[in-house]
Amino acid sequence: MNETIVMFDMDGTLLDLAFDQFIWNEHLPQHYAHQHQCSLADSQEKLFQFYQKHQHTLQWYSSKFWSEIVGSDVLQLQHQFRHKIQARSGCHELLRALKQHKQQCWIVTNADIASLALKMQMTGLSKYFEQIISSESIGYPKEHPEFWTTLQQRYPFDPKQSVFIDDTARVLDSAKRFGIQQLYTIAQPSSLEPARDSAKLDYPVVEELTDLLELLSLNRPYKDIHDKTA
Ligand SMILES: [Mg+2]
Structure with a gap:
């Protein structure tokens, strides 16, 4: 694992x-x-x-x-x-690139099962994910420590090897307490509001979603990495 x-x-x-x-x-x-x-x-x-x-x-x-x-x-x-349901800018591009790199991706959301289904239907994002998990099915919100222990029991993962990106500080705090090592927040969760000041945020900030490729060292095409390590 x-x-x-x-x-x-x-x-x-x-x-x-x-x-x-x-x-x-x-x-x-x-x-x-x-x-x-x-x-x-x-x-x-x-x-x-x-x-x-x-x-x-x-x-x-x-x-x-x-x-x-x-x-x-x-x-x-x-x-x-x-x-009105819209993916953020760079979302599909990022997820396509992660898929190309054979990166395992999960959605871990507090949206309830019905809202989640509607949003997947409207954005076509589900094809990029190995697991799509609503906290409604876990029985606790992500802010709660039991969320993470239950998630891990049902869907085994190593927190030391996991990356988690969320726009809510309390959720990131909870993931941190559980032991997830690589945590990122989002500069501008809503297009209706200006970007937040990264100096005031407690976690490394993703300005553009595609910046994650660099942060995860996946910014080269999969083929290049494969050729260099072959
Ligand atoms: Mg959120």
């Missing part, structure tokens, strides 16, 4: 977080205000209080949970605006 595995977060890492921000911060408050006959400001306040309360829990990532809380089918809302 010494093969390097590159684990990717999905939202904000491979995919533009702008979609999720639109659904949760823009469309859902409008929808909720309409459903409950209240002002947009009241709706925003109420929803943001809910978000605050449940952030970093498994429920926070559950369409089913939110559908019950807000009284509307949140998965249906995501379907309605599915054309």
Whole structure:
């Protein structure tokens, strides 16, 4: 079990977080205000209080949970605006190159199983991955230590040989505590917001997704590496 595995977060890492921000911060408050006959400001306040309360829990990532809380089918809302789901720039290029290098890649996401399926369907990313894992199937969010021990029991991997890329500091902290050695964060998870200042981030920052090829020393064509080591 010494093969390097590159684990990717999905939202904000491979995919533009702008979609999720639109659904949760823009469309859902409008929808909720309409459903409950209240002002947009009241709706925003109420929803943001809910978000605050449940952030970093498994429920926070559950369409089913939110559908019950807000009284509307949140998965249906995501379907309605599915054309807004976009891969981040360089995503396909990076994954194609990793595949060419026979690099094993996994998606490890907090998105629930239904949202994950919708996002795979809209982006066609699933073909690049050996494993696609939702924390809903693990029973803990990535922020929780049990997530990583359960993941490893079900899908054996060596944390010392693994690389993990995620845009959320608390998730990276949790992966670090578990023992994953190579950790990277993302400069600009959402195209709606400016890039974050790398000096203020606790992990090495990936500006462009394709920069990872260099960071993983895979920046030469597979054939070149093969010829040189043959
Ligand atoms: Mg993320």
